[in-house]
Amino acid sequence: MANQADNYTKIILPESEMPTQWYNLIPDLPTPPPPPLHPGTHEPIGPDDLAPLFPMAIIMQEVSQDSYIDIPGEVLDVYRLWRPSPLFRARRLEKLLDTPAKIFYKYEGVSPAGSHKPNTSVPQAYYNAQEGVTKLTTETGAGQWGSALSFAAAQYGIECEVWQVAASYRQKPYRKAMMEVWGATVHPSPSEVTEYGRGLLAEDPDHPGSLGIAISEAVMMAVEDPNTRYALGSVLNHVLMHQTIIGEEALKQLAMVGETPDVLVGCTGGGSNFGGLSFPFLREKLAGRMNPTIRCVEPAACPTLTKGEYRYDFGDTAGLTPLVKMHTLGHSFIPDPIHAGGLRYHGMAPLVSHIYEEGLVEAISIPQMECFDAAIKFARTEGIVPAPEPTHAIAATIREALACKESGEEKVILTALCGHGHFDMAAYDHYLSGEMVDYDLADTKIAEAMATVPNLD
Amino acid sequence: MANQADNYTKIILPESEMPTQWYNLIPDLPTPPPPPLHPGTHEPIGPDDLAPLFPMAIIMQEVSQDSYIDIPGEVLDVYRLWRPSPLFRARRLEKLLDTPAKIFYKYEGVSPAGSHKPNTSVPQAYYNAQEGVTKLTTETGAGQWGSALSFAAAQYGIECEVWQVAASYRQKPYRKAMMEVWGATVHPSPSEVTEYGRGLLAEDPDHPGSLGIAISEAVMMAVEDPNTRYALGSVLNHVLMHQTIIGEEALKQLAMVGETPDVLVGCTGGGSNFGGLSFPFLREKLAGRMNPTIRCVEPAACPTLTKGEYRYDFGDTAGLTPLVKMHTLGHSFIPDPIHAGGLRYHGMAPLVSHIYEEGLVEAISIPQMECFDAAIKFARTEGIVPAPEPTHAIAATIREALACKESGEEKVILTALCGHGHFDMAAYDHYLSGEMVDYDLADTKIAEAMATVPNLD
16 A cells, blocks of 8 residues: 555555455345346346347346456456546545535546546446447437447447437537547437437437437347447446446545545436445445445436335336336436436436335435535535536535534545536536526426336335 | 556556655756846846736746755645646557557646646746735636636635637637636636727727737736736746656656656647656756657647747737747747647747757657547547647657657657647547648748847847
């Protein structure tokens, strides 16, 4: 371990200390999560059902009962382009808040794509390449996931084809350019490439698209070609497992400075960033080695855990995917247009939903204006301009730190800054110009969407 | 020192090993650089002439004969938000090029502003705050320097007012938003704020502006108010000295893996990135402790060293600044609109010009198409999308690595990746769409601009 002065700002793990295994939470849980069901038969799905979409190594990880899975050397080689990522002590933010709390943040914006997403896009591209897959398809909304997969595909010499929600494709040409720099082909969705897309464009040549439509196009193109597979950036077990390298590193880094977290907060959209940070700490908690409060933070405009129901529902809007048991607002729920596009998902990862239902983690929701106010405070003290998604984690961290100021408690707070906001400056402009609003989410809107959820529970 | 595996990708210096002094090259040079002259009297200027623009601590650094200057603790505290910066071994790029050369790059894009500029904006803001200055003014073109100064001013609680070239202000609203996130006020230049700006807008309400005009507005506002000073992001001795922390760190990092550079290449605009990387290595060379070839890389569209003359000329277009002896294309030279905005400067830092004239460093120029081709190769192997300026350094590195492939030489090449390209994706889009061109720079264009240079030599 590197020697660490008392007034450290960053805690850097040497490359030689980088974790070499991902952690699988499932075997350590008191009860297993319910299985996904086939959309037609409503029976639990097996590996073969997923074979047209994913390579077998990924499918085996999805259903694995092993606590640890070795990270392949060729994946570690690419991880080393940015990992281990730094853990920061937010001394300048603490001073601004005048809090006795110690605030630590794990920063994932150091990856080439600027977020935590390459932690899973890299192994996904690797396993596909290993099994002879020559092309990956995926969807992207704001572009974080599409960028991460484009980067990863370039590392292993496979093609990447991305369907980007048309409205985002038009509004954010820079994300598209970034994907193209890494060699990907990017289509606006709906596209002329699929019959489904052509049908939608015939109805409306200016169709804005949606994530659900983009998923459908990417999935359709993958199943059509035996050398093509599909890749998903969140929600599934294997994705969350790949992200656990975040928490494993953070555990080591906190140990380097002799700290143990009292409170852990992470923003939750599909759940992969939260799971990646928290699962290794939850393992420690379940084993009685520490006892942190672990808190999900979701946007008030899309409060799946705090206002959704724990039900079997579809993962996509069109209802093509397996049914998974999760906290959902209903698969037809369309969240208001908050800037944190990565948190605008109607459901929550089944694994995060399960541990929330089991009472192992808490959840709160925060409206976006408070999040951007927190982000400005953060940027002016810590320097980094956060992506809109982790502004939710920062806002929750500031709430906790100010509570410590009231109570005088010297809590250790850990959070994840899962990406930078360099491609989201329009959102900051919107906030600083005074044009941003908070949305009122009516209970009737949730009830309407929930009415479309199949009744299997 | 951290232990370092043989297959390392990044070489990370612990915070405790971060340099605590800047290096001043001047006392170690065989001959001193010629002094700047007063634009009116043509006599060497003294510290008092600069007092309306800069705080005394900065002026003393500008003329210092000390080899080392201590970095204040309050500056080190802010540096630690991103420093020490990583040194990468470009193993994946080496493999693509199939070269026996070892390529190392020092990456400065990890700073909050995304470039090397905060290395000097932070101490400049600090010294101004120490001397009671409450506001800093500056100009910015593409926005890198304006961002860096906005960030630095926020760290010490002083105001920052930026004049951004109007064409850039309109084309790149995201840079403006970034400066505002850090609390700066940003004006398009020409602006309604100064009499000079109002005059230009009266002639042309859609005036595109220029760096020269923006400098004039920022300087005018600084001299008008006793509590306001001006800050410059390159060219001057103290700016280059602040950047030497790059090279000092790189020296330590190469020592950690037992390497010594044979070739050192850096892109040169005003000269601060190049000086920052190379001056500590030039010290070692002058002392006979190593013997690297040190090479400046400039854009073919603005070849100050390779096609300019070593003459006394003005630093700005309007001819208001002191006269400095430098390689210049003439202060009225307007480079073609290449994307590397930070390299579009008619002159070169007097200190870099002097060592070039003394034969201590070499220079080459490269057209932008070759630079973007190199950048794509770099992004697809090393992951990071470079800013347009360091694509010149990457292109020169690739030339050298391919020469090693021909000759079989296992040279150690060191370069600086001085910033990321997250705000420059339009340039990549321009390149990938096939619309980018190389410009033919006619000798007559240089001759015309040189005709306006005062005849003092």
